[in-house]
Amino acid sequence: MVTEVIKTNELHKIDPVFGQMSFDNHEQIVFCNDKDTGLKAIIGIHNTVLGPALGGTRMWNYTSEWEALNDVLRLSRGMTYKSAITGLNLGGGKAVLIGDAKTQKTPELMLKFGEFVHSLGGKYITAEDVGMATSDMDLVRTVTPYVTGISESKGGAGNPSPVTAYGVFMGMKAAAKYKFGSDILEDKVIYVQGIGNVGEALVENLSNEGAKVYIADINQDRLEEVRDKYSVNIYGGDNIYAEEMDIYAPCALGATVNDFTINQLSTKIIAGAANNQLAEEQKHGKMLRERGIVYAPDFLINAGGIINVYAELENYDRKEIMRKTENIYNTTLEILKKADADNITTHQAAFNVAQARIDARKNEK
Numbered sequence: 001m002v003t004e005v006i007k008t009n010e011l012h013k014i015d016p017v018f019g020q021m022s023f024d025n026h027e028q029i030v031f032c033n034d035k036d037t038g039l040k041a042i043i044g045i046h047n048t049v050l051g052p053a054l055g056g057t058r059m060w061n062y063t064s065e066w067e068a069l070n071d072v073l074r075l076s077r078g079m080t081y082k083s084a085i086t087g088l089n090l091g092g093g094k095a096v097l098i099g100d101a102k103t104q105k106t107p108e109l110m111l112k113f114g115e116f117v118h119s120l121g122g123k124y125i126t127a128e129d130v131g132m133a134t135s136d137m138d139l140v141r142t143v144t145p146y147v148t149g150i151s152e153s154k155g156g157a158g159n160p161s162p163v164t165a166y167g168v169f170m171g172m173k174a175a176a177k178y179k180f181g182s183d184i185l186e187d188k189v190i191y192v193q194g195i196g197n198v199g200e201a202l203v204e205n206l207s208n209e210g211a212k213v214y215i216a217d218i219n220q221d222r223l224e225e226v227r228d229k230y231s232v233n234i235y236g237g238d239n240i241y242a243e244e245m246d247i248y249a250p251c252a253l254g255a256t257v258n259d260f261t262i263n264q265l266s267t268k269i270i271a272g273a274a275n276n277q278l279a280e281e282q283k284h285g286k287m288l289r290e291r292g293i294v295y296a297p298d299f300l301i302n303a304g305g306i307i308n309v310y311a312e313l314e315n316y317d318r319k320e321i322m323r324k325t326e327n328i329y330n331t332t333l334e335i336l337k338k339a340d341a342d343n344i345t346t347h348q349a350a351f352n353v354a355q356a357r358i359d360a361r362k363n364e365k
């Protein structure tokens, strides 16, 4: 990678970290580098008022360091509010590894990353995210206890994705109840964008309920595999946003609700697993509200995964995990109603509840 050295007399124009829009009073940002393994990672610790900052590690082939930094800042902030609204005693953190998970993720690199996590003494606890598998967390566990999402055979709660998908399914049902008066998804036209770990498990829940499911992904093999397994339809068009549908479920990467897509959207509900679906929370939240599209806040309905990994820290069982995840239905319905009553966006309504919990704890201290 060729990097230009910024001249010191130009530095003031850049404000590379604290000046970023996505920098929202993060407590700590850790840049990790290891020449031998090629590790380049950023750990973002947004807020630890409620507890240690827990959030997954994402490995992605970012086009620039700016993109990686922006991603980790947005993701770690999201974790703060996700844990807060879910009632967990956790703060918000996240890590990104810069590189292609398929070709650059080696055991040595993961171990080195684990050492960096360990050096933070438990202030940040990691788990899996895009580009990571349970086996990677098992490896990290050999160098630090500050990791969750490890396999069941090693005492962990296993892959969180099916639990995340179940929570999204619950949130989607609540949004349907609010919008259509019934939470039955049979015959509803639902587009699932991204059929990875969470997307596939969501498709399973939806097809069991008899929804008319369309799937989209950049991976053709995966599309065929999931279509054959659940008898769903592969989306063959080139602009998913403009398709007439009841529910759009973004389950790939974030920011798909943005200036380019929002006016094309022809859906009644947005409910999916991807983090940070709104490119700009205030602006795009408002635009969705004006257009009458019900948005089930991502950080609220995709909390099943964090509930699952939290169980590893608190030693609660599968039944309790599923009970807490099922409760996403009730919380979502409350938030949608509250947004209406207060005439604010659903994102803002969820955010306010989460922030109030953080503020209350801060005042207790």
Ligand SMILES: NC(=O)c1ccc[n+]([C@@H]2O[C@H](COP(=O)([O-])OP(=O)(O)OC[C@H]3O[C@@H](n4cnc5c(N)ncnc54)[C@H](O)[C@@H]3O)[C@@H](O)[C@H]2O)c1
Pocket (backbone or CB within 6 Å): 128, 129, 130, 131, 160, 161, 162, 164, 193, 194, 195, 196, 197, 198, 199, 216, 217, 218, 219, 222, 251, 252, 253, 254, 273, 274, 275, 302, 303, 305, 306
């Ligand atoms: N795994 C969890 O428990 C969990 C928890 C909370 C949130 N999330 C979020 O949910 C999303 C999916 O997570 P995952 O674990 O299933 O990841 P994954 O890597 O298993 O799956 C992502 C899928 O999206 C596809 N994809 C990527 N870019 C795409 C595009 N432009 N259009 C269509 N498809 C595209 C990929 O090919 C892949 O199949 C991520 O945003 C993640 O942060 C996951």
